[in-house]
Amino acid sequence: MAALSSVVFFQSCGDDDGPKDITVPEITISGITEGDEVWNTINLEASATDDIAVAKIELYVDNELITSDETSASINKTWDTNDVEDGAHTIKAVATDEAGNRAEHAINFIIKNTLLSISTPSDLFSDEITGIVFISDTDGNLITQANIENNIAIILRSKDFTGQALNITEAFKKDDQWILNTFTGLKRGDDWTLSSPTFQEASDENTRAYITFKNFPDNEETSCEISTENSYYIDTFSNLKIQSPISYQSNKPGFYCVKKVGNAYYGELFGSFENSIEIDNSNFTTPLSIKTIDFPTDQRWEVELLGLKDGSEYLLSEGETSNSNNSIALHYSESAFDNYLTLLSFHATNNITINQYNYGLNETNFSPQTVNYDFSINRKKIN
Known part of the structure; x- marks a missing residue:
């Protein structure tokens, strides 16, 4: 009898025929x-x-x-x-x-969706003063605005504004008078503390000191201008051979003196005094820089350039436009002060004064900015 035989074939099955994909995207x-x-x-x-x-x-x-x-x-x-x-x-x-x-x-x-974060002190202004703040672009176009109150935090935003550089205008009203302070050079996301409105009257309590000019030439071309610390006005002295009085309000203030010889200016910052001032011609050795600002011919402008030193302000130079002259020349020392503040004041109609503040000596800081002041504020007292 023939034997039967069989063959069984087994096939091994793997997971994949090829290599596994381990490459990440x-x-x-x-x-x-x-x-x-x-x-x-x-x-x-x-x-x-x-x-x-x-x-x-x-x-x-x-x-x-x-x-x-x-x-x-x-x-x-x-x-x-x-x-x-x-x-x-x-x-x-x-x-x-x-x-x-x-x-x-x-x-x-x-x-950075917040344009400016604004804080106000608890005693920013009294009840008879009303305030509003405007945010504009560098061309003076209004972006947004908000009412001002004491002791509040204001977050200003605008989905319509796509830029970064900003101006802020603080507007304060007391009775029938307005003060508008415009600050330039801000950028999106900055923090800002509102300035205090300056409606208060100037003090009449002045103290008098006497100035002696030493070793100055006796000619009509030489004169001196003096501004005392935080006084915001300039006294001009043309007769330098006599002792001259000067009034001041601060306690032992410092003072800034400018010697003018023809069209040349020399300046010097002096320390504190009390009853007398002695100014020697030999102190003036460095010529001052001069910057001329041209203004629109159909508007009235005033300019003040202040030097900032150790927390105090000194009025360095000032001027105003007229019907026949729309240019103002400012003279200043570039090294005597920690910083500088230019105040450009535009006198509009209806008792409105627009103040533009610029820090530093950059070229753009001496340029008057466009401001749209066509607005009104109605204040109603609720009992």
């Missing part, structure tokens, strides 16, 4: 870069590439998903930054390929 984020300052609405875009295929791409802000796509290797999102608070934030793109490999790419940025 590569991600690119556009529309924003590391450390950017952004505001209002921005466009965010992320894209990913993979050696095989991208299955899904996601966008997160501060680990919160804002959009995702499972049909494309790129994603686009128009995002309103006002939905979150100002400050530091992170955008993250996450891409996953068909094998489940996952990659992330993150960018840190800063949101």
Whole structure:
């Protein structure tokens, strides 16, 4: 009898015929870069590439998903930054390929939707004074505004403004008088403390001292101008051979003296005095710088240039336009003071004075800015 035999074949089955995909996708984020300052609405875009295929791409802000796509290797999102608070934030793109490999790419940025943060002291002004603050762009166009009260914090924003450079105008009203103080050179996100309105009358309590001029030439071309510390007016002396009186209000103030010889100016800052001042011609050795400002011919302007030193102010130079002259020349020492403040005052109609304050000696600080003052404030007392 013949024997039966059989052969059984076994086949080993593996998971894959080829190597396993372990390559993660590569991600690119556009529309924003590391450390950017952004505001209002921005466009965010992320894209990913993979050696095989991208299955899904996601966008997160501060680990919160804002959009995702499972049909494309790129994603686009128009995002309103006002939905979150100002400050530091992170955008993250996450891409996953068909094998489940996952990659992330993150960018840190800063949101600045607040134009200005304004604080007011508890005693900024009395009950009879009304105030309002205006924020404008560098061309004088109004961006936003807010009423002013004592002891409040004001956060000013505007979705319509896309720039960064700002001006602020503080408007104060007492009876039928207005004071408008415009400050330039601010930028988005700055903190600002309102200045105190200066409606109060000047003090009549003056103290008198006597000035002696030594070794000055006896000619008609030489004269001296003196401003005492925090006095805000200038006394001019043309006869330097006699002892001359000067009035002041501060206790033992310092003073700033300018010697004029023809069209040349020399200045010197002196220490405190009490009853007498002695000024020697030999103190004046360095010529002053001169800056000429041209104003619109159809407006009346006044200018004051102050030097700031150790917390005090000294009036260095001043002038005003007229019907026949729209230029004002200011003279100043570039090294005697810690900083400088230029006050440009425009006298409009209806008892309105617009004051523009500029710190420093930059060229733009001597340029009058456009201000739209067509507004009114009605104040009603509620019992």
